[in-house]
Amino acid sequence: MGLDLHKLDHLIAVAEEHSITRAAARLHLSQQALSTSIRVLEREVGVPLLERTAAGVVLLPAGAALV
Template sequence: MTLDLHKLEHLVAVAEEGGFTRAAERLHLSQQALSTSIRTLERYVGVQLLDRGHQHVTPTPAGQALIDDARALQAQAHAALERARRIGRGQAGHLRIGHTPAVTAEEVVDLLTRARTEEQGIQAQVRQLFPDELRDQLLTGACDLGLSRSMPADTGLTRARIAEHRLRVAVPAGHP
């Protein structure tokens, strides 16, 4: 047997409903099919996942751990499907952005905010890299976009100026 999300969904439903009857109704399954699914899952995992009492069914500690992870997996699977749908409709994408330490977090956030208002649905992954790392990751395709104060012309990368920032000087108030 391979682990599938349906069996994990069944386990979560039984735990949330406190029993097989309500969980089966919620899942539109027969009680027998749900019970078989849970037993199959327990055999696959190799431990008992539910304590089956007279009135209620409660997760064992191992069952609760699996339920917690199953909820995270369900959320991730849902997000993956939604992302695929958006991309399929041409509505979204993923952008891996690197920036050097000289580019402030405020500047990165400002650029992302402006870009997202124009292009809804883009998910950005941002990481700070030293200039040589940024160049290497851009050249290998590990980064899609790099933000830097300067980039030598002979790097094999296409450059464009997107903003200019004034440099300010600060001195003590009593300085001549």
């Protein structure tokens, strides 16, 4: 089974915005829906893709490989 392209688009938006909130607004999704999408993608690939910090969201190496 391949990866869902919508989830990859979600990851790209978060990476570009460095913020789940801004990426959700850009994608016209709720913050909760976007967070869920990213968590599901992380479960599908079996590794964390993002690091969430007070300064924002950054891609981990596995996330960068997907983007």
